[in-house]
Amino acid sequence: xxxxxxxxxxxxxxxxxxCTLAHSxxxxxxxxxxxxxxxxxxxxxxxxxxxxxxxxxxxxGDLKAWADLFLAIRGAAASAQRDQMLTFLARWAEEPxxxxxxxxxxxxxxxxxSEAAARxxxxxxxxxxVRTSGPALYLKAILHERAGEADxxxxxxxxxxTLSDEGPLADAVRQGWVVVNDWKxxxxxxxxxxxxxxxxxxxxxxxxxxxxxxxxxxxxxATGKERILVRAEExxxxxxxxxxxxxxxxxxxxxxxxxxxxxxxxxxxxxLRDNA
Amino acid sequence: xxxxLTGSGSPFLTADGKTLCFEGxxxxxxxxxxxxxxxxxxxxxxxxxxxxxxxxxxLTCDGKYLILSGIAPQGGAVARVRTDDPAKPDLIAFTEKxxxxxxxxxxxxxxxxxxxxxxxxxxxxxxxxVDVQEQTKPQQLAWGRPQWNYRPVWSPDGRxxxxxxxxxxxxxxxxxxxxxxxxxxxxxxTDKGATATLTCTxxxxxxxxxxxxxxxxxxxxxxxxxxTAQPVPLKPGEVxxxxxxxxxxxxxxxxxxxxxxxxxxxxxxxxxxxx
Numbered sequence: 225x226x227x228x229x230x231x232x233x234x235x236x237x238x239x240x241x242x243c244t245l246a247h248s249x250x251x252x253x254x255x256x257x258x259x260x261x262x263x264x265x266x267x268x269x270x271x272x273x274x275x276x277x278x279x280x281x282x283x284x285g286d287l288k289a290w291a292d293l294f295l296a297i298r299g300a301a302a303s304a305q306r307d308q309m310l311t312f313l314a315r316w317a318e319e320p321x322x323x324x325x326x327x328x329x330x331x332x333x334x335x336x337x338s339e340a341a342a343r344x345x346x347x348x349x350x351x352x353x354v355r356t357s358g359p360a361l362y363l364k365a366i367l368h369e370r371a372g373e374a375d376x377x378x379x380x381x382x383x384x385x386t387l388s389d390e391g392p393l394a395d396a397v398r399q400g401w402v403v404v405n406d407w408k409x410x411x412x413x414x415x416x417x418x419x420x421x422x423x424x425x426x427x428x429x430x431x432x433x434x435x436x437x438x439x440x441x442x443x444x445x446a447t448g449k450e451r452i453l454v455r456a457e458e459x460x461x462x463x464x465x466x467x468x469x470x471x472x473x474x475x476x477x478x479x480x481x482x483x484x485x486x487x488x489x490x491x492x493x494x495x496l497r498d499n500a
Numbered sequence: 501x502x503x504x505l506t507g508s509g510s511p512f513l514t515a516d517g518k519t520l521c522f523e524g525x526x527x528x529x530x531x532x533x534x535x536x537x538x539x540x541x542x543x544x545x546x547x548x549x550x551x552x553x554x555x556x557x558x559l560t561c562d563g564k565y566l567i568l569s570g571i572a573p574q575g576g577a578v579a580r581v582r583t584d585d586p587a588k589p590d591l592i593a594f595t596e597k598x599x600x601x602x603x604x605x606x607x608x609x610x611x612x613x614x615x616x617x618x619x620x621x622x623x624x625x626x627x628x629x630v631d632v633q634e635q636t637k638p639q640q641l642a643w644g645r646p647q648w649n650y651r652p653v654w655s656p657d658g659r660x661x662x663x664x665x666x667x668x669x670x671x672x673x674x675x676x677x678x679x680x681x682x683x684x685x686x687x688x689x690t691d692k693g694a695t696a697t698l699t700c701t702x703x704x705x706x707x708x709x710x711x712x713x714x715x716x717x718x719x720x721x722x723x724x725x726x727x728t729a730q731p732v733p734l735k736p737g738e739v740x741x742x743x744x745x746x747x748x749x750x751x752x753x754x755x756x757x758x759x760x761x762x763x764x765x766x767x768x769x770x771x772x773x774x775x
Binding site: 295298299302365366370377378401404410415417422423424426427428430464468470471472475480490491496 | 505507508520525611639643653657662665672675677680715719720752
């Protein structure tokens with residue numbers, strides 16, 4: 225557990241002990257968002273979440289720390305540190321942070337793939353305070369976005385901005401840059417790079433590193449099926465594909481590596497139907 | 501002058517699909533009409549703004565601006581370059597100690613998605629969004645995840661960003677929030693087909709043209725056409741509905757595109773329910 229989160233337990237005994245300690249040694253300084261960022265850059269996203277939660281328990285108005293907390297949560301949710309983060313936040317939410325703790329927990333559950341748990345956390349957060357908090361509104365708006373409830377999402381974002389109209393989170397809301405979903409479409413091991421989305425937004429076209437070359441492969445994330453759309457000739461690699469607006473043509477880069485020299489690169493154009 | 505046939509790469513299509521933009525081996529930027537024509541040299545590498553060797557250029561539909569990431573004399577930068585005056589780029593994002601890698605302009609031409617990191621090929625890189633129209637601080641979207649050497653790409657409706665993660669997995673971010681464009685477009689299936697509902701959310705009157713496309717299961721276009729015979733005037737707060745045909749039996753996805761006289765675009769996608 226984070227040491228700074230512990231110091232915010234508001235019982236008389238704890239406060240008395242804290243005051244007594246204050247005479248014997250200076251209280252610990254809440255970690256800054258910069259310290260948490262340094263931890264995150266070492267790949268320790270769950271630890272960064274703990275540091276930032278501790279920071280926000282002490283300084284709830286640190287807007288940069290809020291933005292970093294949500295970034296760190298997404299980093300941990302996408303890594304093997306997901307359970308460590310969720311365990312910490314579940315404990316942290318039970319401490320008296322008002323609706324903030326449950327809203328943060330709900331956001332983490334959402335990014336970890338459990339929308340039902342997120343909705344339950346949001347309900348707890350909204351029950352925790354009569355006046356809705358910024359983090360609870362943030363989570364509520366994201367849940368509306370994911371459910372396709374555009375009007376409710378817009379109203380909730382506006383309500384969020386009335387409570388918090390400065391800082392990176394508010395900027396993201398105003399610019400339409402809030403990450404409401406973050407998912408892995410194609411897992412590691414496929415060797416897919418240079419993804420591009422089809423004009424209807426459903427399929428991925430990627431450079432795929434196969435045993436016999438780097439081909440252009442169509443991948444359907446809904447079914448997991450893939451097929452080679454354009455096969456590279458021996459000694460060539462096919463990179464950076466893009467689709468024409470009508471989905472009938474492809475443009476891509478044909479690369480021929482040269483020993484010790486800059487590779488030869490040519491932009492190719494191919495009718496899709498001929499390759500399908 | 502023509503680009504080298506074996507020294508051309510990083511193709512980018514404008515949001516209207518009409519112009520191809522690409523780079524030469526020395527960082528030059530060329531454009532070429534998709535319908536046919538001669539390539540035009542838009543930018544040569546100059547001393548004032550040294551672009552990445554592969555600058556991965558993006559071009560606006562009107563052909564007036566290139567958006568590129570690169571290295572300015574004092575640090576990393578994202579620049580908006582006027583194609584008719586490339587010697588004076590506007591630095592729309594700047595960082596002293598870090599670098600911007602390859603990026604891509606969003607379909608509505610408001611945002612440049614790129615990654616920002618410490619050193620080419622090393623360290624953690626963050627996925628970030630840069631406001632193309634105003635000089636604001638880049639917003640970090642994902643921490644320490646993207647592979648710096650693969651540019652992120654946008655979905656056609658501009659609400660998703662796909663990128664290659666550190667483990668060479670492909671990840672997708674869905675964006676939300678409260679942007680303030682002048683147009684809000686929603687496509688929804690109905691009993692008889694589909695309806696595109698357009699709302700003028702801006703403060704000024706405008707005129708719009710609208711088109712639609714239908715795609716089959718293989719993402720190939722099976723039908724397309726205009727939803728407006730002529731530009732439609734739109735007042736602030738006004739709502740207009742367009743009926744989308746779904747006549748093609750093979751159609752599985754519908755896409756509506758609205759373009760305002762200002763050049764602003766709104767794109768919406770919807771799945772056609774199985775018969």
